[in-house]
Each structure stands twice: as structure tokens, then as C-alpha cells.
Amino acid sequence: MEQQKTLMEVYNKASYPLIGQRKRNMQVLKEVFEQVDGDLDSDIYGEGTVIDDFQERMASMVGKESAIFFPSGTMAQQIALRIWSDEVGKKKVAYHPFCHLELHEQDALKELHHLEPILLADSTRPVLLQDLLDLKDDVACVLLELPQREIGGQLPEYEELEKMSALCRERGIKLHMDGARLFEVLPYYRKSAVEVCALFDSVYISVYKGIGGIAGAVLIGDRGFTEKSKVWKQRHGGNLIGLYPYIVPADYYMTENLPKMEQFYKEAVELASYYNNCHSLKTLPEVPVSNMFHVHSELKKEELEAIVIRITEETGVGLSHIIRNRAEDGCFFEVAIGDRYSAAPRDAVAEAFCLLDESLRG
Numbered sequence: 001m002e003q004q005k006t007l008m009e010v011y012n013k014a015s016y017p018l019i020g021q022r023k024r025n026m027q028v029l030k031e032v033f034e035q036v037d038g039d040l041d042s043d044i045y046g047e048g049t050v051i052d053d054f055q056e057r058m059a060s061m062v063g064k065e066s067a068i069f070f071p072s073g074t075m076a077q078q079i080a081l082r083i084w085s086d087e088v089g090k091k092k093v094a095y096h097p098f099c100h101l102e103l104h105e106q107d108a109l110k111e112l113h114h115l116e117p118i119l120l121a122d123s124t125r126p127v128l129l130q131d132l133l134d135l136k137d138d139v140a141c142v143l144l145e146l147p148q149r150e151i152g153g154q155l156p157e158y159e160e161l162e163k164m165s166a167l168c169r170e171r172g173i174k175l176h177m178d179g180a181r182l183f184e185v186l187p188y189y190r191k192s193a194v195e196v197c198a199l200f201d202s203v204y205i206s207v208y209k210g211i212g213g214i215a216g217a218v219l220i221g222d223r224g225f226t227e228k229s230k231v232w233k234q235r236h237g238g239n240l241i242g243l244y245p246y247i248v249p250a251d252y253y254m255t256e257n258l259p260k261m262e263q264f265y266k267e268a269v270e271l272a273s274y275y276n277n278c279h280s281l282k283t284l285p286e287v288p289v290s291n292m293f294h295v296h297s298e299l300k301k302e303e304l305e306a307i308v309i310r311i312t313e314e315t316g317v318g319l320s321h322i323i324r325n326r327a328e329d330g331c332f333f334e335v336a337i338g339d340r341y342s343a344a345p346r347d348a349v350a351e352a353f354c355l356l357d358e359s360l361r362g
């Protein structure tokens with residue numbers, strides 16, 4: 001008997017996958033290094049032109065004094081919170097219950113740094129001013145994730161952000177941004193990276209999400225902060241002898257992809273409306289505020305998977321590669337727009353959504 005193909009297998013073979021940037025294969029790296037002079041020196045343990053130039057570019061793009069490249073955002077953010085905790089002299093830090101540190105880092109903040117996270121807000125919405133006003137604990141730092149990925153990429157309104165920043169300054173609380181997808185939210189805010197980052201004491205940005213690099217992150221702030229982060233990077237084993245295989249692609253793809261953020265945001269709004277026009281599906285947020293959103297269904301995960309697999313096989317349009325169970329009944333999947341969406345022919349996309357609606361009604 002022929003074995004059922006998994007959603008991931010079908011998606012990976014789809015002619016028109018709608019989610020994400022290009023395929024993560026060796027070509028991503030080859031394309032970059034074809035353009036690079038082979039005599040260019042590697043960075044060595046965090047020093048050298050390749051790393052210095054990139055760090056300066058990032059710092060000046062967001063209007064801060066200094067930036068340091070890290071192999072991962074996980075490492076960078078734990079370090080940021082540790083530095084602020086030591087500086088303020090308090091062990092507590094506050095953040096959203098669904099932020100990356102709470103869900104995906106195996107309690108590293110507690111295990112490695114003995115910090116005590118205080119969870120802000122109910123998990124269905126982003127952190128708001130009232131959550132900070134209600135905060136009873138004396139915290140060193142508040143971390144805000146923009147956009148809040150695990151709830152579909154929701155954002156506080158910009159005025160709310162300004163008020164939260166002002167309150168933190170007034171109360172001597174450091175404000176750190178998980179800006180893994182910072183550039184992806186700028187078109188909605190209609191603000192520059194400099195304006196948004198001015199509200200924060202420190203900022204982390206991923207170089208492999210919208211920017212499209214291989215892996216890595218930058219931690220940005222004033223020089224005193226980043227100098228301390230270099231010491232912690234070494235303590236964490238993150239000061240690799242050469243980080244250029246990550247830095248050179250980040251630099252290259254950033255130039256290529258940053259100008260497309262407005263387009264990705266508009267396409268996310270368009271694609272979300274396709275989903276919302278389908279029987280029984282809802283996106284979160286209903287109208288996206290970045291290049292991402294979640295699609296929610298009351299169906300069982302296996303039922304929706306079977307429908308999506310069939311549509312992908314019939315039309316070539318890949319809607320999702322992974323569908324997850326919700327805590328309550330039903331299921332959802334994440335959509336993040338990159339180059340692939342605009343490459344899909346419009347008639348194939350329209351046909352796929354027609355079939356999706358029909359199948360859901362059936």
C-alpha cells in the first residue's frame with residue numbers, strides 16, 4: 001500500500017510555496033560568496049573589518065552607538081537581560097508569557113543566570129501600558145517582542161509603545177526589544193528603525209528572518225552595554241574564531257531584502273483576506289500588522305492537513321508546511337511572507353483558495 005505523504009513532504013515539492021523566503025539550501029551561501037574577494041581576511045575572535053563594518057552598519061541603521069554580532073538570538077537576549085539585571089541590581093525581568101525566552105529556551109534565563117521572569121499580559125494579546133502599570137514586582141528590565149510571534153505577530157499601537165517606554169524610563173526600568181522581526185513591522189508603524197529603537201535601551205535583531213541570512217543576530221545599544229555583551233559572548237562560547245560565514249550573507253541579503261518589507265506587509269494583508277474569505281477560517285490578527293499572521297481553524301489538525309495536502313497536490317500551491325494543535329480544540333498554522341508569495345501565479349493562488357473554501361464547506 002502506498003504510504004501517505006506528510007504535509008511537509010508535499011509542501012517541499014510544491015511548485016508555488018506561499019510561505020517564506022527562498023529555499024534554505026547551499027545556493028543561499030554560494031550566491032553570496034561568488035561575489036566575495038577570496039583574499040578578504042576572516043574576522044578573528046570578534047575582530048576585523050568584516051565584522052566591524054557590519055556591526056557599524058547595523059548600529060547606524062537603528063541610531064545606536066554600537067552593535068555586536070552573535071551566533072544566535074537566544075544567546076544575545078539572555079545576555080542582554082543578564083547585563084540589565086546586574087546593572088540595576090535586581091533579579092526580576094518581565095515579559096510576555098509567549099515570548100521566545102519563555103517558550104523555546106529551556107528555562108535558560110533561570111538555569112544559567114538565575115533570573116526570575118515575571119509574566120505580563122494575558123497570552124492572547126501583546127503587552128500594553130496597563131500591564132506595566134499593574135506590575136507589582138520590582139523588575140530590572142521589561143522585554144517587548146515586536147511583533148509577538150506566537151500570537152500571530154500582533155503589535156501594540158505605536159502610541160502605546162511610546163507610553164510604555166516613557167513609563168519604564170520614569171521608573172528606572174530598562175526596556176529591551178526582541179526585534180527578531182523589527183524591519184518587518186516598520187511599514188505598519190510608518191516609523192524608521194531609528195525612531196522605534198530610540199524607545200528602547202537595547203535591541204536584538206535576527207539576521208536570518210526577514211533579512212534572509214543563514215543564522216545569527218545582533219545586539220545593539222550604547223557602548224557600555226555592548227562592551228559588557230562581548231564579555232558574556234565569550235563566556236557563552238559565542239565568540240567563534242570566524243563568524244564571517246554568517247556575517248557576509250547577512251550583509252548581502254539585508255541589502256536585497258530590506259527594501260521589500262513594505263511589499264511583504266501588503267502581501268500579508270492580501271493573503272490574510274484570502275483566508276478570511278474561506279469558510280470557517282480566521283486569521284490572527286484579522287488584518288496583519290507585519291509580514292506574518294496565523295490561520296486558525298476549528299477542524300482537527302489531521303482534517304485540515306488532509307485538505308491542505310490535497311489542494312497542494314492538485315494546484316501546486318503550498319499553503320502550509322506545518323499545522324499545530326491549539327491548546328483548546330482546533331488547530332492553526334503560521335504564515336510569513338517572503339519572496340515566494342509574489343512568485344506564485346495569481347490564477348493558481350485563486351484556484352487553490354477556491355478549492356480550500358469548497359473543501360471546508362464540504
Ligand SMILES: Cc1ncc(COP(=O)(O)O)c(C=O)c1O
Pocket residue numbers: 071072073074075100145149178180181206216217
Ligand atoms: C521572536 C524571536 N526571538 C528570538 C528568537 C531566537 O533566535 P535564534 O534562533 O537566533 O536563537 C527567535 C527565533 O525564532 C524568535 O522568533
